[in-house]
Amino acid sequence: MSESSAVSHSPNPRSTRRSPAPQAEETSTATGPRRNKFLRMVGLMGPAFIVGAWQFGPGNLVSAVQAGSRFYYSLIWVIALSTVLMLMFADMSIRVGVMSRGSVVETIKETLGRVTGVVAGLGVFTITLMFSVGNAVGSGLGLSLVLGGSPVWWTLGCSALVAVIVFARQAYKVIEKIVLAIVATMAVSFIATAIITRPDWGDAAAGLLPTVPSGVGLLLVALVGTNFSLNAAFYAGYASRERGLRREQYRETTIADTIPGIVAPGIMTALVIAAAAAVLGGTGGEEGATIAQFSGVLEPLAGEVGRVIFALGFTGAALSAMIANATAGGTLLSDGLGWGNRLSSRSVKLGVLGVLAFGATVTVLAQGTSPVQLIIIAQALTVIVAPMLGVLLVILANNRRLMGDLRNRWWQNAVAGVGFVAILATCYQLVVTTF
Structure with missing residues (x-):
């Protein structure tokens, strides 16, 4: 009997084998939009991850290892607070970038004057x-831990590699993909490190309660300067414009990119502090432990794999931060001087080379100096300019004519006020510690 005959003679056609077909079609139709939405959300990832990669560099890791080795879990609250503040200011910068006709600096020039810009x-x-x-x-330092050899030569090689990446065709898209891949590698590395070292998670949770240990000094400044990085937040507006984000994409971008891109470095930093507290807690002394000591301690716990896992994460942090930092430096210098702000422009690329050359030159000239202390001092000094950048972002984000319905709400300004108090307190701490 043919299928058509069966259908024609059936007293209830709905009971035949044909009936599931519309349901299957409906399921397929339903999964299509979900898949498309997922792919669209993944496609929005990028700008905030570049900002997070700039924020989560070797200075951040060195500071975190020292925090854990000297003060156990007691400074994890600094990371939690800094991450919330960083998220708030990065969001302000992205909103300004989305709503402005020009770049952030161009908008500052139009709103507050050319000199300010x-x-x-x-x-x-x-x-x-x-x-x-x-x-x-x-x-x-990271590559020397994995492959041996002189850290200085590896530094020069990494600087040359980043220069090649920046000069690639469609450089921004290349940079986004590389940074996303490195961030994923780092996440795996530091989660594995935390599992290997078995921190006391109860004590780690207690570290979320604010306390300021005696003798924390410049380390507190470095922790705030690297985790609440207003200069990185300032660049978020440029990254969003370089990507071409539109007003109607803002909400989805916040969920797919801004929140995970800023929160991920905070979680990884907290994991490093917890791991260092578990492995080196109380052994760091006044100077704290070094990265080499930390990776060396992991070796007895997990063999050569433990050392390599952490070293790869550290190297990834250095490379991704080097790419994002040099890109931002060249862009902001060129834009500030009115020479353009697109990564494809020659003036921006020359600025990028200037940033890379400066870092490599200081590294070569500072041979014999403790690399850990050099990193800590350099990171701490970044908070000096931060208050000005924060003020400018808040002014722009509250401009009704510029921002429209995306202007700051009262609670966003309240959180920004907490951020200013934190930055000013760290500036004061820097002055007291230095002089």
């Missing part, structure tokens, strides 16, 4: 020079 661009460029030292030292 030039000072902002030069200020961020100065910070990138400070970061470039830590990134250069860290890239060489």
